[in-house]
Structures are given as C-alpha cells and as structure tokens.
Amino acid sequence: MPDDLTGTIQDTPLATALSERYLAYALSTIMSRSLPDVRDGLKPVHRRLIFAMRQLKLDPGSGFKKCARVVGDVMGKFHPHGDMSIYEALVRLAQDFASRYPLIEGQGNFGNIDGDNAAAMRYTESRMTEIAAALLDGIDEDTVDFRPTYDNEDSEPIVLPGAFPNLLANGAAGIAVGMATSIPPHNAGELCEAAIHLIRNPGTETAKLLDFVRGPDFPTGGELVEDRETLRLAYETGRGSLRVRARWSRSDLKGGMWQIVVTEIPYQVQKSRLIEQVAELLAEKKLPLLGDIRDESTEHVRIVLEPKSRTVDPDMLMASVFRATALETRFSMNMNVLDADRTPRVMNLAEMLQAWLDHRHIVLQRRSRHRLAAIARRLEILEGYITAFLNLDEVIRIIRTEDEPKPALIAAFSLTDVQAEAVLNMRLRSLRKLEEMELRREHKTLSAEQKALNAMLDDPAKRWARIEAEIEATRQKFGAGPLGARRTSIGGAPNVIEVTAEAFIEREPLTVILSDKGWVRALKGHAVADAELKFKEGDRLKTLLRCSSVDRIAVFATNGRVYTVRAADLPRGRGDGQAIRLLIEMGNEDEVANLFVADAAARYLVANDQGRGFIVAGSELVAEKRTGKQILTVKPGEEAKFCLPVGGDHLAVIGENRKLLVFPLDQIPEMARGAGVILQKYKDGGLADAKSFTLAEGLTWRLGDKTRTETRLAEWLGARGQAGRLPPSGFPRTGVFGASVPGDGAG
Structure with missing residues (x-):
C-alpha cells in the first residue's frame, strides 16, 4: 500500500465491503453500546457517566451540579455520541420508578411514572448516590484496567470495581445486532445472601439459589404470578417470560357498593397510557364488567376502578381487566451479557453471581x-x-x-x-x-x-x-x-377465572312465560299474578318457570333435542313476547316439551310418547349452538314426551290407557344419548306421565289444590317393560300425576 492513499481507488466486491462494514457496526453495537458487562452491570455510557461525575467530585456528600455540565464532560471526554442520548441515560439512572437502586440522585424534574419527560439538562442537577460510590470504591488502587479514550487524550476504566451486585439488582435492557438483553431487577439483600451461600458452597445449583433470590423485585412493586417451576426454568436457562400484575384491593362503600383501588402497576407501564387504554376499551364496550376508571394518584399510585354493578364479582372483574389491559404484563427475561472476556452469552443465575464474585x-x-x-x-x-x-x-x-x-x-x-x-x-x-x-x-x-x-x-x-x-x-x-x-410480592400461578357471559349480567329474579303456541317472554320478579298473564287470542299458558337472569334455560323439544337459551336474552315486558323458534333453530313441526333450568349435578329422565327412555346427567343438557344437541333418538312417527328430574329409588309410569306401573329406578340405564329402553308396554296409546319417588315415603299425586299419597303400592310393583294395572281409586281423571309445585316448568 502506498503511503499516500489520496486518489487511490481499490476494487472491492460489494458483498465483501458490506459484510466488513456491517460486522464492524455489529461488533461496535454489541460491545460498546447495548449489552452490559456481567462484572459491574453497566453499559459504556452508564460507566462513563459515573466516572465523569467522580472526576467532577459529585460524591454523595457533595453539592449538586448541573446535568448539562456532566453531559458535556461525558460527551467531550469519553462518549462521542449525541448529548440527548447521554442525558436520557443519566435521567434513567436517577428515576426511582425505572431503577430499583438509583445510581444518580437528581434534583429537579426528572420525569414521572405517567411517562412525562424530564426537564432540559440546563435546569436539572445531579450527583452520585452511595450505590454509585460503592461501584467506584477502589478505582484508584489499580483494581481495574484503564484504556485510552476515543481521542487518546485521557483514559477511562474498562470496568468498575463493582462492590454492589448492580447487574442483577438494577437489571438491564438493550437491543444489539442479532441479539438483545432483558434482565429484571432483583432485591440486593437477597442477591448478597445468595452470593454468600455460593462462597460457602461453591458449585451451588440455580434451583438452590432460588431459596434466597425469590424472583424479580421491580421498583414499581406489583405481584409476580408465576409458580416456582416456571421461575426455576427461567433462571436455569437465562430465558423465560414472567407475568406481573398490578396490586389491588377492594374498598367497600356505602349502600353495599364497592370499588377496586390499584396502588401498584407493573414495571415499565406508563400510568397515563394505562388509563387511556382502559378508557378506550370502556368506550368500545370491551370491558362490560367495568363501569368507570379514575386516576386519584398523587406522589403514590392510586387508580380507582368502579364496577358496572355491585353484584359483579371482584375477582372476575379483575380477571377481565388483567386479560385486556396492561394491568398485567409479561416481562421477557433474556440474560444476555458480556462475560469477563467481553464475549456475549446468555448466563443463568448461578453463573452471573459467580462471575461477579470472581x-x-x-x-x-x-x-x-x-x-x-x-x-x-x-x-x-x-x-x-x-x-x-x-x-x-x-x-x-x-x-x-x-x-x-x-x-x-x-x-x-x-x-x-x-x-x-x-x-x-x-x-x-x-x-x-x-x-x-x-x-x-x-x-x-x-x-x-x-x-x-x-x-x-x-x-x-x-x-x-x-x-x-x-x-x-x-x-x-x-x-x-x-x-x-x-417491593414485588411473589405469588403462585393464579387460578384461571373464566369470565362467563353471565358475569356481565346483573342478577335479578325472573319469571319465564311460555305459551302453547311457542311465544316466550320474561317478567321481572317471581310474584307474578295470573292477571298479568295475557296471551294472544286462542293461546294460553304452557309453562311458567321461575329463575334468575343469569340462568341458562334448557328447552327440550319433541324432536329429542335440547337447546340452551340465556334467560337474559328473553324479551321483557308485558307484551306477547317473541316466538321461541327465533331464539333456537327448531323446526316448525316440532314443539317444546319441557322448559327448565338444568342442574348439572342432577339426573333427568327423558322418554318418548311410546314409552321408551333413559336417564341422562344434567351436565349433558347444555347446548352451545343454536341447533341444539340430540339427546333422545326418535323414530318417524314418534315424539319426545318429556325430560323430568329424577330422584329417590323408584319410578312410576302411567300410560294413556290408565295403566300404572312402579319399578326400581336402577333398572333404567344412564346414557348420554340414544333411543332408550322400554319403560312400559301398551296395546293402545302411549306414555302419559312418569314420576320418581322414594318407595318408603309413598307415591304422591295432585288432585286440584290438594295432594294424596299412596304407600301401599305392592299391587303395582313390577319390572320395567310390564303393562301395569289400573291406578288406585282417587287417581286424577287427567291420567297424570301433576306437578308437585305449580309452575315448576314440568309442562
């Protein structure tokens, strides 16, 4: 190469030139900008800031100096980059909501948790904290190596002595080229205890060190909601994702009302942006359980959440808010650092502590x-x-x-x-x-x-x-x-709270009215007078069901299918209501056999008009689709007759021929779906009614407004599938047992 390169042109392939320059840029970003050193936990800009403040004699006991003076010295002597980037790094080291253990003590406006920026550097002042002094302790005693500054006019330390476990205590975040780092802050006392244990027991595994280092300790507090196994895997591999939730409590008010008070929010969440996010979701009706949000914060965080109504469950309200807003965030852990040889690599907890001890x-x-x-x-x-x-x-x-x-x-x-x-x-x-x-x-x-x-x-x-x-x-x-x-409490993984649609509905008593021609409506309250029940000409009451607005109503149809309708979706008012076929996809040739609130813990008898049936669990009587769910298989010419709750030990069935048969309930199989077995044989007609009871207590039927109980039933006892005998004298001429409670939905 000639001594004078002026005017010299070299032919170089573009790929080679690009790769050389990109590699130089990548190495500069990784080594001198984005990744912290495992020994003192500082990036070059932070290390230069602290060293420059030491040269300016800004010790913890001295007076403050303008931040512009500090930034000028750092930029002129050590860090050839923009002044605003240096000042932003200084500000972050002074913010107690950003740094768990601030290295700089600020005087003036250094921003806030709402996301407001700090004042200009000409207005603010700063000096080092005791922790920064601990990082510098011994720097004049040949404890670390120095290197020339970028202009070769001065020297700067390659690393600080680091008497404080700064890397894990304050954490770090940065994006380099092809790699990144994200280390959460921890409690310094716990880190020191773990380091002492590591000195006494060399080679201790990370899992044992978690007895001392319980997890991250964020400056803004909050609650870490992860189980120990998740924490162990994250700290053993150096990578993981940890959930952090806001800390909240219920505050009771007058008149049975209450509100949620949030006192701590997750790390790196701007409070003002959080309030805006919740307000936007409220306006879009995506938080139906939440009524309003207010920011009552002063120097301390206080966010008030008002429920839509006092019947809302607080845990379900917070579960819906956590799911949709930044009140619950995930902190991605990636403990990528420069080791003592200036090589970037991901370390686990034990390796980081050992590197600091070394x-x-x-x-x-x-x-x-x-x-x-x-x-x-x-x-x-x-x-x-x-x-x-x-x-x-x-x-x-x-x-x-x-x-x-x-x-x-x-x-x-x-x-x-x-x-x-x-x-x-x-x-x-x-x-x-x-x-x-x-x-x-x-x-x-x-x-x-x-x-x-x-x-x-x-x-x-x-x-x-x-x-x-x-x-x-x-x-x-x-x-x-x-x-x-x-500051951050460590909780186990929370129970998954399913936010159901019923949670969005205010609980109130309802009376559901179904007419013969299939018109359905709901009236508020259970004390519904007969005078209020008006129907279209030629129509009359079929079923009256007392329930709650949060109930799911099972509709059993003559086609053997069961449908599910939410009580809150039924039309309200004193009108005629709405055709039930508009709520469910039921054919015009089909009718409603029963309308009831299914109990998942109960058992039900389903039967067709020809006397075939079986027992089904109440949990099976829920349909997620409008098309319903096939329970009883019916053949052409047959219809499903009823779906009735069963209990006791015997079943009484009576046919349209007025033949009564009593047999043990355990003779009927329990299935999820099917055609069923023969309950009673008929020469003419079909099944009229059925009722389960306890044999020792006797069989009860209704006669007008009175009831009668028959205990001497030996004459009618038999086996399933027999024809039976005529009922006892005094049995209703209607040929059915009658509902034990008027309007229980039995039809």
Missing part, C-alpha cells in the same frame, strides 16, 4: 498488591528515616560539608536512592525526638499490615472470607431499610 476476587487481589507496593515504598522511606535519626549528627555533617551529599549518604549508611532523597527532603521540624517514636510506630503498623496482606494473598480461604465480609457489609448497608425492602 470479579470481586480479582479486585481484592489487585487492591492488595497495590497496597503492598505502597507499604513497601513507605517502609523503605521509614527505614531511611530511622537510619538518619540513629546517625543524626553524621547526617547533618555530610549535608553541611559535602558538595554532593546524596552519594555520600548512600555510601556512608548503605541507603537506597529513594531513602537518600527522602532524607535530604526532610524538614528540620521533623528532627525532634518524638518523630523517631512515631516513625517506629508507623513502621510496626505497616509491617503487620504487610504480613496480613501477604498471608491473605497466599491463602484462598482468607481471600474468600474477606470477600464474604465485604458482601455482608453491602447487604447491611443496601439490603435493609426502606430501600432494601422487597
């Missing part, structure tokens, strides 16, 4: 060696001083008489060059006798410290004991008090 071990060794070198230099000088005091008169004579006293002192007392220089620079006031005693005392103290440091460097157990003591001091300082108290 860094602290190196820092301790380098600090000790630096201190030993300083002690050696001072001891050398002290020995020269002591020699001079022991030969004070001769030293004075040499200095007064010799033209070159330094070589003469070296030759006379075997001093080193450093010792001779120190003696020559000694002040006259230091020649007093007390000074000799102080020198000997200092020499003794430094010799003892030198011996202790050498012993520690020679014994790994002593080094780790020293590190353990330092970490315990960090735990006592930062892991206790209001700052160190855990």
Whole structure:
C-alpha cells in the first residue's frame, strides 16, 4: 500500500465491503453500546457517566451540579455520541420508578411514572448516590484496567470495581445486532445472601439459589404470578417470560357498593397510557364488567376502578381487566451479557453471581498488591528515616560539608536512592525526638499490615472470607431499610377465572312465560299474578318457570333435542313476547316439551310418547349452538314426551290407557344419548306421565289444590317393560300425576 492513499481507488466486491462494514457496526453495537458487562452491570455510557461525575467530585456528600455540565464532560471526554442520548441515560439512572437502586440522585424534574419527560439538562442537577460510590470504591488502587479514550487524550476504566451486585439488582435492557438483553431487577439483600451461600458452597445449583433470590423485585412493586417451576426454568436457562400484575384491593362503600383501588402497576407501564387504554376499551364496550376508571394518584399510585354493578364479582372483574389491559404484563427475561472476556452469552443465575464474585476476587487481589507496593515504598522511606535519626549528627555533617551529599549518604549508611532523597527532603521540624517514636510506630503498623496482606494473598480461604465480609457489609448497608425492602410480592400461578357471559349480567329474579303456541317472554320478579298473564287470542299458558337472569334455560323439544337459551336474552315486558323458534333453530313441526333450568349435578329422565327412555346427567343438557344437541333418538312417527328430574329409588309410569306401573329406578340405564329402553308396554296409546319417588315415603299425586299419597303400592310393583294395572281409586281423571309445585316448568 502506498503511503499516500489520496486518489487511490481499490476494487472491492460489494458483498465483501458490506459484510466488513456491517460486522464492524455489529461488533461496535454489541460491545460498546447495548449489552452490559456481567462484572459491574453497566453499559459504556452508564460507566462513563459515573466516572465523569467522580472526576467532577459529585460524591454523595457533595453539592449538586448541573446535568448539562456532566453531559458535556461525558460527551467531550469519553462518549462521542449525541448529548440527548447521554442525558436520557443519566435521567434513567436517577428515576426511582425505572431503577430499583438509583445510581444518580437528581434534583429537579426528572420525569414521572405517567411517562412525562424530564426537564432540559440546563435546569436539572445531579450527583452520585452511595450505590454509585460503592461501584467506584477502589478505582484508584489499580483494581481495574484503564484504556485510552476515543481521542487518546485521557483514559477511562474498562470496568468498575463493582462492590454492589448492580447487574442483577438494577437489571438491564438493550437491543444489539442479532441479539438483545432483558434482565429484571432483583432485591440486593437477597442477591448478597445468595452470593454468600455460593462462597460457602461453591458449585451451588440455580434451583438452590432460588431459596434466597425469590424472583424479580421491580421498583414499581406489583405481584409476580408465576409458580416456582416456571421461575426455576427461567433462571436455569437465562430465558423465560414472567407475568406481573398490578396490586389491588377492594374498598367497600356505602349502600353495599364497592370499588377496586390499584396502588401498584407493573414495571415499565406508563400510568397515563394505562388509563387511556382502559378508557378506550370502556368506550368500545370491551370491558362490560367495568363501569368507570379514575386516576386519584398523587406522589403514590392510586387508580380507582368502579364496577358496572355491585353484584359483579371482584375477582372476575379483575380477571377481565388483567386479560385486556396492561394491568398485567409479561416481562421477557433474556440474560444476555458480556462475560469477563467481553464475549456475549446468555448466563443463568448461578453463573452471573459467580462471575461477579470472581470479579470481586480479582479486585481484592489487585487492591492488595497495590497496597503492598505502597507499604513497601513507605517502609523503605521509614527505614531511611530511622537510619538518619540513629546517625543524626553524621547526617547533618555530610549535608553541611559535602558538595554532593546524596552519594555520600548512600555510601556512608548503605541507603537506597529513594531513602537518600527522602532524607535530604526532610524538614528540620521533623528532627525532634518524638518523630523517631512515631516513625517506629508507623513502621510496626505497616509491617503487620504487610504480613496480613501477604498471608491473605497466599491463602484462598482468607481471600474468600474477606470477600464474604465485604458482601455482608453491602447487604447491611443496601439490603435493609426502606430501600432494601422487597417491593414485588411473589405469588403462585393464579387460578384461571373464566369470565362467563353471565358475569356481565346483573342478577335479578325472573319469571319465564311460555305459551302453547311457542311465544316466550320474561317478567321481572317471581310474584307474578295470573292477571298479568295475557296471551294472544286462542293461546294460553304452557309453562311458567321461575329463575334468575343469569340462568341458562334448557328447552327440550319433541324432536329429542335440547337447546340452551340465556334467560337474559328473553324479551321483557308485558307484551306477547317473541316466538321461541327465533331464539333456537327448531323446526316448525316440532314443539317444546319441557322448559327448565338444568342442574348439572342432577339426573333427568327423558322418554318418548311410546314409552321408551333413559336417564341422562344434567351436565349433558347444555347446548352451545343454536341447533341444539340430540339427546333422545326418535323414530318417524314418534315424539319426545318429556325430560323430568329424577330422584329417590323408584319410578312410576302411567300410560294413556290408565295403566300404572312402579319399578326400581336402577333398572333404567344412564346414557348420554340414544333411543332408550322400554319403560312400559301398551296395546293402545302411549306414555302419559312418569314420576320418581322414594318407595318408603309413598307415591304422591295432585288432585286440584290438594295432594294424596299412596304407600301401599305392592299391587303395582313390577319390572320395567310390564303393562301395569289400573291406578288406585282417587287417581286424577287427567291420567297424570301433576306437578308437585305449580309452575315448576314440568309442562
């Protein structure tokens, strides 16, 4: 290559040029911008901010300086990027809702949880916190390496000594090229306890460390709703997704009303945007259980949620809100960091803590060696001083008489060059006798410290004991008090609360009216007078059913199908109602046999008009579609007769021929669907009615407004499928048993 490249043109394939430049950009982004160092948990911009504030003497006990001064020093000396990006990084380090343990103490407007921006840097002031000072502790003692700044006019640390577990305590987030990082903040006290356990028990697995580090500890609090197994997998692999919910409580009001008060929201959720989101969903009627939302926050978060009505279940209300809004978010964990060799990789919890401990071990060794070198230099000088005091008169004579006293002192007392220089620079006031005693005392103290440091460097157990003591001091300082108290509670995986359509309906009593010609309507309340029941000309009452607005009504038709209608969907008012065929897809040739509220825990007898039937579970009598669900199979010329609840131990059936048969209930099979078995045989006609009862209590039927019970039933007892005998005297001429309660929906 020529020395002067001016005007030189090189032919390079475009793919090669692009790959080289893109690789350089990618490495710069990964190494110098987006990924934190596992040792101090800082990205370059954060490290440079703290180092520049140290040079400006912005210690925790000093006064504040304008943020513009800090940003200017960082940009001019260390970080050749835009001033706004540097200021945004500074602001984030000072926000107590963004950083679990702020590294910078701000004075002025540094933004808020609503998402409002901080004031301009010329208005705000800042200084370091105690935690930032802990990260810098020992930086002047050769504990870390330095490198030249971008203009080679100064030097900056590659990494900070890091006496605080900053990476896991404050977390990190960043997007590099081809990779990203997302580390949640944790409780510093728990991290220190886990690190101490790791020192005492090297090689401890991540699962055991979770006994100490219970999970993330976000600065905005909230509740982590994940089970321990999910946490274990996330921390063992370094990747996972964790659910965080807002913290809420129910507050009772007058008149039976209540409201939900939200006091903590998930991490990195802007409160104002959250309120807007909920308000938009309310306007779109996508939160039918929620009536209103208010923001009553001051310095502390207070969001009030009002239910649509007081009958709404609070847990179901919050389940619907969690599902649709940012009151529940997922934090994606991706613990991708630069290791001690500056290589990006995903680490688990144990590896991160061990990397921090290894860094602290190196820092301790380098600090000790630096201190030993300083002690050696001072001891050398002290020995020269002591020699001079022991030969004070001769030293004075040499200095007064010799033209070159330094070589003469070296030759006379075997001093080193450093010792001779120190003696020559000694002040006259230091020649007093007390000074000799102080020198000997200092020499003794430094010799003892030198011996202790050498012993520690020679014994790994002593080094780790020293590190353990330092970490315990960090735990006592930062892991206790209001700052160190855990903010995010750890809860197990919540029970799945199914938000049903009934939850959106206010519960109230209803009376459902079904006419012979299939017109249905619902009247409010259960005390419905007969005078209120008016029908079209030629129509009359078929079924009167008392239920609730949240009930699902089972409609059993003559085609053997069961349909489900919501009581709340029925037309209200005093009119004629609506044709039931408009609510369900039932053929014009089919009729309603029964209308009732199915009990999932009960059993029902379904039968056709020819006396065939079976028992079906109540849970089977629910149809999700308008077309219904086939329960009883009917042949051409047959019709389903009824679907009645059964209980007791016997069944009484009576045919249109007025023949009564009583047989044990267990002779009827229980099925989900089918044609059934023969209940009673007929020469003429078919099945008229059936009723289950307990044999010991007797068979009851209705005569007008009265009832009669027959206990002597041996004459009619038989087996299923027999013809039976004429009923006892006094049996209704209608040939049916009659409903035990008027209007129970039996038809």
